[in-house]
Amino acid sequence: MMGNQPTQDHATRAEVFNRDEARVDWHDKTLWFIRQKRDRAAWTIPDWEALRDQASAIKDNVLSNLHDYLISFEAQAQRNGVVVHWAADAEEHNEIVHQILKRHQVSKIVKSKSMLTEECRLNEYLHDHGVEVVDTDLGERIVQLAGEPPSHIVLPCIHWKKEEIGALFHKHLGTPEGNADPTFLTAAARTHLRQSFMSSKVAITGVNFGVAETGEIVVCTNEGNADLGVQLADVHIACMGIEKLIPERKHLSVFLRLLARSATGQPITTYSSHFRKPRPGQEMHIVLVDNGRSERMKHHSFKNALKCIRCGACMNTCPVYRRSGGHSYNYAIAGPIGSILAPSLDMKQYADLPFASTLCGSCSNVCPVKINIHEQLYQWRQVIVQAGYVSKQKEVGIAAMTAVLSRPWLYRYAGNVGRWFLKTFPTLASNKINPWAKQREMPAPPSQSFRRWYQDNRKKK
Amino acid sequence: MSRDKMLLAIREALPKEATAIPDYQPSATSFDVVQKFIDTLVGIGGAVIKVSSLSVVNDYVIKHFSGQRVVSLVQGVDSYATTLEADPHLLENVALTVVPGAFGVAENGAVWITDGSMGDRALPFIANNLAMIISAQDIVPTLHEAYQRIGADGYNFGTFIAGPSKTADIEQSLVLGAHGPKSNTIFLLA
Ligand code: SF4
Numbered sequence: 087m088m089g090n091q092p093t094q095d096h097a098t099r100a101e102v103f104n105r106d107e108a109r110v111d112w113h114d115k116t117l118w119f120i121r122q123k124r125d126r127a128a129w130t131i132p133d134w135e136a137l138r139d140q141a142s143a144i145k146d147n148v149l150s151n152l153h154d155y156l157i158s159f160e161a162q163a164q165r166n167g168v169v170v171h172w173a174a175d176a177e178e179h180n181e182i183v184h185q186i187l188k189r190h191q192v193s194k195i196v197k198s199k200s201m202l203t204e205e206c207r208l209n210e211y212l213h214d215h216g217v218e219v220v221d222t223d224l225g226e227r228i229v230q231l232a233g234e235p236p237s238h239i240v241l242p243c244i245h246w247k248k249e250e251i252g253a254l255f256h257k258h259l260g261t262p263e264g265n266a267d268p269t270f271l272t273a274a275a276r277t278h279l280r281q282s283f284m285s286s287k288v289a290i291t292g293v294n295f296g297v298a299e300t301g302e303i304v305v306c307t308n309e310g311n312a313d314l315g316v317q318l319a320d321v322h323i324a325c326m327g328i329e330k331l332i333p334e335r336k337h338l339s340v341f342l343r344l345l346a347r348s349a350t351g352q353p354i355t356t357y358s359s360h361f362r363k364p365r366p367g368q369e370m371h372i373v374l375v376d377n378g379r380s381e382r383m384k385h386h387s388f389k390n391a392l393k394c395i396r397c398g399a400c401m402n403t404c405p406v407y408r409r410s411g412g413h414s415y416n417y418a419i420a421g422p423i424g425s426i427l428a429p430s431l432d433m434k435q436y437a438d439l440p441f442a443s444t445l446c447g448s449c450s451n452v453c454p455v456k457i458n459i460h461e462q463l464y465q466w467r468q469v470i471v472q473a474g475y476v477s478k479q480k481e482v483g484i485a486a487m488t489a490v491l492s493r494p495w496l497y498r499y500a501g502n503v504g505r506w507f508l509k510t511f512p513t514l515a516s517n518k519i520n521p522w523a524k525q526r527e528m529p530a531p532p533s534q535s536f537r538r539w540y541q542d543n544r545k546k547k
Numbered sequence: 548m549s550r551d552k553m554l555l556a557i558r559e560a561l562p563k564e565a566t567a568i569p570d571y572q573p574s575a576t577s578f579d580v581v582q583k584f585i586d587t588l589v590g591i592g593g594a595v596i597k598v599s600s601l602s603v604v605n606d607y608v609i610k611h612f613s614g615q616r617v618v619s620l621v622q623g624v625d626s627y628a629t630t631l632e633a634d635p636h637l638l639e640n641v642a643l644t645v646v647p648g649a650f651g652v653a654e655n656g657a658v659w660i661t662d663g664s665m666g667d668r669a670l671p672f673i674a675n676n677l678a679m680i681i682s683a684q685d686i687v688p689t690l691h692e693a694y695q696r697i698g699a700d701g702y703n704f705g706t707f708i709a710g711p712s713k714t715a716d717i718e719q720s721l722v723l724g725a726h727g728p729k730s731n732t733i734f735l736l737a
Contacts, residue, residue: 140571150565153558172550225716248718268720310712310727317669339690353655354709363703383560
């Protein structure tokens, strides 16, 4: 699954995923099921849209006051007895964490889910420095045992079948061969990871929200792995992107009402833990990480991506993500949000990602903090084309698409031609000019366009 | 030093005008908070038992956990513990812990507890089963009222717990008891 070459682009990697059609269908359906659970959860909240507006407004306020909020957060956290570190980039973040581990002379630690540490490649860094990191989220542990990165920010092993997990556990944990029962496998993982919890002196966690007013951090999990790790360790290291701040404690209500409902359709995660002061005798560190965030804040069109609360809803709804799999994005954060975050870190390396979208806008519709994801995808395409980081084939496609979308009459005409073309030469559409037609049959074209159908129907009334 | 460098970079990236946070008043809820709390918690794998007194809780504990280690932090429910081992690892053999919850939240089935009533912060996470006691009076409709109630409380550690520890990482099959308690029972005193 791994071994993604940086020279391959998203389309090539998606093609690999698409070779197993049954698996793609299953992946697609599973994620759509989660999207539907999200819808049902959202519909139970009459204030849902107002909450999204409010969350977005709070994040706007954060992004326009971040300097002062960080200073307040730091002062409060220090008053609470927490050591605050500042890391300008991934490397500095990794060094800071490693220094703390060195001082405590530990060679094995537990870590709960943190997309920031994935972004910084902390596990690899620590591995190279002789420290073993045990990921304690079940899904993350599964992909870790398999030597893979997570394929989804909330559901790290969503691309794995239970039979494969059974075989993986048989190999690594010694479970009986052929046992693929989720309850049995989860129990085996519980026993296996309990040993790490009981013996680890240091626990690393991510941060869902940091509160500028109080200096506390909030970590949300369903499994309880963050809490178990922290409460049994002598040292807690929390790694946090600077954009995770919110102004006041009371604002947590807005975000916690949105987060789990958007992510999995649950009313709230099982645990929403507020760490304000370390437990007696414990050492607590917070590492504040920039790693390109302040640079992004300067770009009016792209800074809204920093509002992301990592719920994963945009991935679950994305027709491209669902049918290409998280690994096809080759970045710690996959899907629509990853496709607008990655290019600001390295435009050349991730030039392909903003093109891995149909621009259908479903991502923006579900995003709990109302990030205009699909518009940013479109804007990134233009920036990337201007910078010359795009292959010839795509350049032609974009030029044509831009031409079509900017001229309504041509759009109508092209639609008619397209429908005629599909009917006349159904297999020709699946050619090399149209990369989206790879690995799939084109659907039967409708005899009428939606526009004409609408007009005809209106006339009939 | 990176701190100053980072703060400078952030200051330079800020827009000229800071945006204000608009006032937000959630619309009033009309549901019955107790019933909503029960339905929601049961829906996420928790259990709710209405009790009239603590002695009913005590009977329940004796009936279901006799011979196993029970740590109760509620006077009147055995085995009531006033002190715990200093080393939280020694709590691993706790079959059931009974702790006083501060209040419940109807919309999501969560109960708020803080370090002051946990005995040890590890206890609600390491015990095999968790029971919390709250009064039926102490249920708020949504998280908005919850944070109003928490206010500026000076807890060191506080957490919302909603149901048992769980995972659906293996093919989206829900399994209770991922790492923490396998069951979550709320005794509702009315
Ligand atoms: S961009 Fe929005 S929908 Fe996507 S993960 Fe972030 S918060 Fe969720």
